[in-house]
Amino acid sequence: MSTMKTESGDVSCHEGGTTTTPHDHHAHKAHHHSSENNPGPQELIIEGAGCASCVGKIESALKAVPGVENAEMNFAQRTVSVTGNVDAADLVKAVEKSGYNAKIAAAESEDDALAEKEQADWAYYKRLMREMTIALSLGVPLMIYSVVVGEMTVSTTGERIAWLAVGLLTLGVMVFSGKHFFVGAWQSFKNHSANMDTLIALGTGTAWVYSMVVVFVPYAVPEMARHVYFEATAMIIGLIDLGLALELKARGRTSEAIKRLIGLQAKTARVIRDEKELDVAIEQVLMDDVVRVRPGEKIPVDGEVIEGHTAIDESMLTGEPMPVEKTVGDTVAAGTINKTGSILFKATRVGKDTALAQIINMVKRAQNSKPPIGRLADVISAYFVPVVMIIAVTSALVWLNFGPDPAVAFAIVSATTVLIIACPCALGLATPMSVMVGVGKAAEAGVLIRNGEALQTASKISAMILDKTGTITLGAPKVTDILVAGEQHEDTILKLAATLESGSEHPLALAIVESAQEKGIETGKVSNFNAIAGHGVQAEVDGKTLLFGNEKLMRERNIELGDFVEKAQGLAAEAKTPMYFAVDNQLSAIIAVADPIKEDSIAAIKRLQHNGIRVVMLTGDNRATAKAVAEKAGIKEFFAEVLPEEKSKKVQELQMEGEVVGMTGDGINDAPALAIANVGFAIGTGTDVAIESADITLMRGSLHGLADAIAVSKATLRNIKQNLFGAFIYNVAGVPFAAGVLYPFFGLLLSPVIAGAAMAFSSLTVVTNANRLRFFKAQEH
Amino acid sequence: MLLINIAGIILIALIVWWFWLYKPIEAELGENDLVITVENGTYSPSRIKVPAGEPVELKFIRKDESPCSETLLIPELQISDTLPLNKLKSIQIPALKSGEYAFHCQMQMYRGQLTVN
Numbered sequence: 001m002s003t004m005k006t007e008s009g010d011v012s013c014h015e016g017g018t019t020t021t022p023h024d025h026h027a028h029k030a031h032h033h034s035s036e037n038n039p040g041p042q043e044l045i046i047e048g049a050g051c052a053s054c055v056g057k058i059e060s061a062l063k064a065v066p067g068v069e070n071a072e073m074n075f076a077q078r079t080v081s082v083t084g085n086v087d088a089a090d091l092v093k094a095v096e097k098s099g100y101n102a103k104i105a106a107a108e109s110e111d112d113a114l115a116e117k118e119q120a121d122w123a124y125y126k127r128l129m130r131e132m133t134i135a136l137s138l139g140v141p142l143m144i145y146s147v148v149v150g151e152m153t154v155s156t157t158g159e160r161i162a163w164l165a166v167g168l169l170t171l172g173v174m175v176f177s178g179k180h181f182f183v184g185a186w187q188s189f190k191n192h193s194a195n196m197d198t199l200i201a202l203g204t205g206t207a208w209v210y211s212m213v214v215v216f217v218p219y220a221v222p223e224m225a226r227h228v229y230f231e232a233t234a235m236i237i238g239l240i241d242l243g244l245a246l247e248l249k250a251r252g253r254t255s256e257a258i259k260r261l262i263g264l265q266a267k268t269a270r271v272i273r274d275e276k277e278l279d280v281a282i283e284q285v286l287m288d289d290v291v292r293v294r295p296g297e298k299i300p301v302d303g304e305v306i307e308g309h310t311a312i313d314e315s316m317l318t319g320e321p322m323p324v325e326k327t328v329g330d331t332v333a334a335g336t337i338n339k340t341g342s343i344l345f346k347a348t349r350v351g352k353d354t355a356l357a358q359i360i361n362m363v364k365r366a367q368n369s370k371p372p373i374g375r376l377a378d379v380i381s382a383y384f385v386p387v388v389m390i391i392a393v394t395s396a397l398v399w400l401n402f403g404p405d406p407a408v409a410f411a412i413v414s415a416t417t418v419l420i421i422a423c424p425c426a427l428g429l430a431t432p433m434s435v436m437v438g439v440g441k442a443a444e445a446g447v448l449i450r451n452g453e454a455l456q457t458a459s460k461i462s463a464m465i466l467d468k469t470g471t472i473t474l475g476a477p478k479v480t481d482i483l484v485a486g487e488q489h490e491d492t493i494l495k496l497a498a499t500l501e502s503g504s505e506h507p508l509a510l511a512i513v514e515s516a517q518e519k520g521i522e523t524g525k526v527s528n529f530n531a532i533a534g535h536g537v538q539a540e541v542d543g544k545t546l547l548f549g550n551e552k553l554m555r556e557r558n559i560e561l562g563d564f565v566e567k568a569q570g571l572a573a574e575a576k577t578p579m580y581f582a583v584d585n586q587l588s589a590i591i592a593v594a595d596p597i598k599e600d601s602i603a604a605i606k607r608l609q610h611n612g613i614r615v616v617m618l619t620g621d622n623r624a625t626a627k628a629v630a631e632k633a634g635i636k637e638f639f640a641e642v643l644p645e646e647k648s649k650k651v652q653e654l655q656m657e658g659e660v661v662g663m664t665g666d667g668i669n670d671a672p673a674l675a676i677a678n679v680g681f682a683i684g685t686g687t688d689v690a691i692e693s694a695d696i697t698l699m700r701g702s703l704h705g706l707a708d709a710i711a712v713s714k715a716t717l718r719n720i721k722q723n724l725f726g727a728f729i730y731n732v733a734g735v736p737f738a739a740g741v742l743y744p745f746f747g748l749l750l751s752p753v754i755a756g757a758a759m760a761f762s763s764l765t766v767v768t769n770a771n772r773l774r775f776f777k778a779q780e781h
Numbered sequence: 782m783l784l785i786n787i788a789g790i791i792l793i794a795l796i797v798w799w800f801w802l803y804k805p806i807e808a809e810l811g812e813n814d815l816v817i818t819v820e821n822g823t824y825s826p827s828r829i830k831v832p833a834g835e836p837v838e839l840k841f842i843r844k845d846e847s848p849c850s851e852t853l854l855i856p857e858l859q860i861s862d863t864l865p866l867n868k869l870k871s872i873q874i875p876a877l878k879s880g881e882y883a884f885h886c887q888m889q890m891y892r893g894q895l896t897v898n
């Protein structure tokens with residue numbers, strides 16, 4: 001029996017320097033709490049289980065271990081999944097006792113997978129280069145011979161013997177350098193499908209077989225057609241291998257963005273368990289674990305700070321350059337960098353659930369999705385290969401019937417050339433390669449594009465609707481004025497208002513509650529709370545009926561407003577939101593709240609307008625405030641006093657006018673409008689992004705993300721069009737030339753070698769052009 | 782010459798029949814663990830019968846080094862995933878309505894089909 005391998009060994013203890021804090025105790029409890037309630041299955045890899053009957057034996061051995069609830073083996077994968085609160089090492093021992101080997105299957109990190117992929121790619125690259133070298137070292141001298149010496153004809157016995165030797169060498173090249181084409185062609189033929197391998201194998205195979213016929217039975221072909229094409233076979237195989245190798249290299253660069261995102265993940269985390277600090281692999285951090293992060297270290301998983309304070313650089317995730325202050329109660333996100341202080345935080349999301357992991361996942365998915373523009377190319381690709389084979393046969397027949405002497409040679413050359421030039425792979429690659437780079441580029445700018453369709457539509461946006469609160473403004477309003485009616489004291493009003501609003505989640509309500517807290521005013525008890533959508537709130541406090549909301553609400557309840565309407569208008573003109581406060585149907589005060597415009601909103605809006613986009617503001621706020629904010633932000637069109645359910649209607653109205661509408665919002669109440677818009681942009685508040693909800697998510701609050709997203713999508717679409725054009729020219733338009741349409745007019749027939757080079761470099765051209773997108777920079781701001 | 786022309790036309794007919802008209806037998810995704818091997822430019826089996834109305838799991842193993850085969854796309858289901866080299870990878874398929882769903886690689890050189898009924 002071989003040595004047991006357990007990976008629990010890489011949990012190293014660091015007892016030195018550990019100080020016990022009250023939080024350590026808490027952590028210890030938290031950890032156990034989590035493992036009791038949510039044990040999560042453990043995966044073991046079984047070695048040496050060769051028969052299906054082993055399954056029962058292994059399962060029962062594991063079930064016998066105290067604490068195991070269930071053990072289920074997947075025989076095909078040779079893995080067993082064990083649930084229950086039990087130490088992994090005990091499970092390994094139990095399997096060992098039953099006569100097999102087991103090791104703990106560590107969750108594979110993205111990092112490892114990437115390294116493994118790169119290693120595999122490198123090995124493949126080296127193989128292709130080796131094969132290319134062999135093929136070209138035969139092909140190039142033959143080419144030079146044919147150009148310098150002239151015709152490669154077979155007339156004398158000596159020539160026959162010499163060419164036979166060359167033919168056998170070419171066969172060697174076909175086996176060594178081109179085996180994968182022939183095997184692939186045969187496999188797909190058996191599968192009733194045809195692909196690139198089919199075309200290359202048929203093309204090079206035809207050239208070789210014809211040449212061998214000329215060598216063996218020269219009398220079977222007309223004297224003028226006794227020509228060999230060994231150089232074409234060797235050159236084409238070599239060139240296509242070279243093309244594949246270079247394409248592989250170029251492809252690697254297209255995934256740079258995702259590599260960078262994966263690189264953000266920390267490899268280890270320092271968790272506190274059983275009052276000890278341990279460095280564990282990132283995959284082993286559990287929910288509710290307490291994690292210590294020191295200055296300069298990466299945050300390993302998402303969590304909530306429970307001790308200490310610090311500044312955290314979130315720029316890699318959000319694009320926001322300034323570090324963000326964090327203290328007890330704040331959330332931290334995996335992948336961000338702790339700058340100044342040391343903190344303890346409780347893990348709230350681990351593994352695949354962290355915001356970073358979700359972002360990586362989403363970018364990966366988006367990178368592989370296709371915008372509608374690629375659909376036609378897809379349809380063409382699907383039928384392309386058999387069509388090309390038919391064209392090749394037809395072309396050969398036409399040459400044989402109508403071609404000049406030597407018709408056989410012309411037929412062979414044209415059929416081979418058609419087969420070789422017409423690989424649809426560049427057509428298939430045109431769209432995905434650009435999307436891959438474009439989506440990655442956007443992610444680097446803090447813009448998450450959900451799929452290819454969103455990317456394409458974003459490039460056509462003609463009107464952008466911006467929600468005011470939280471989108472143009474900071475979304476963190478502050479109480480600016482309290483105008484009291486009658487004799488009451490300001491603080492009394494604030495206390496009542498804050499009590500009333502303590503039950504509401506509206507941002508304006510929050511401003512009032514916060515303002516009371518700042519003044520040290522305690523709130524009382526509230527009953528019969530009732531939110532009146534789009535109008536305000538009503539409740540009872542200390543037996544009094546309180547009403548708080550806009551002018552509409554007051555008018556509906558017939559409350560006398562007097563000269564307070566004018567006062568309110570004055571406040572609104574200063575871009576403040578005035579709200580009326582009535583106690584027992586008597587106007588008591590106006591409380592004004594202002595939500596400052598984000599620093600860069602004005603510049604970003606100007607950028608959108610400069611790019612020809614119609615910017616429209618939408619708000620539930622009163623008209624006067626909305627007007628003041630719109631003026632400040634440089635927006636000419638706005639809709640005020642829009643109820644949440646009316647937002648989507650406004651989107652539709654613009655769509656009816658023929659606009660392609662982008663809608664930007666941050667709140668749940670924007671969801672219907674985001675969904676109905678051609679492209680919905682969600683503003684993720686820093687790290688807590690609602691990744692799945694919108695077509696495009698801006699990870700930082702800045703509206704510059706909108707302009708960036710549109711710029712990237714436009715650049716990507718342009719790139720896709722260039723690629724499609726390039727691929728089309730090479731592969732589709734090249735076919736008639738290969739078949740010889742130019743011959744009757746100019747006496748020109750494409751050489752199979754040129755066709756081979758064109759085919760090999762068509763994919764490379766597409767990938768290289770897609771790579772140019774990497775250098776794209778959204779307009780400076 | 783006539784013979785050659787007839788042979789050519791038969792060849793074209795064969796191409797049409799073999800690659801378009803002929804429907805190869807479908808492999809059934811049943812109790813046994815069906816693994817789709819990605820190798821030499823093909824998925825094998827490439828036609829898979831899947832029951833309608835219930836989610837299933839497709840298992841892939843990629844033995845082909847070509848970078849194109851790395852990406853598996855099922856456009857109609859908006860599924861796109863990467864297949865690691867020489868490692869089993871499960872793809873979750875949601876409950877589907879009866880019909881045919883194509884799956885392919887990035888360049889569409891490797892093609893397969895799910896037949897749901």
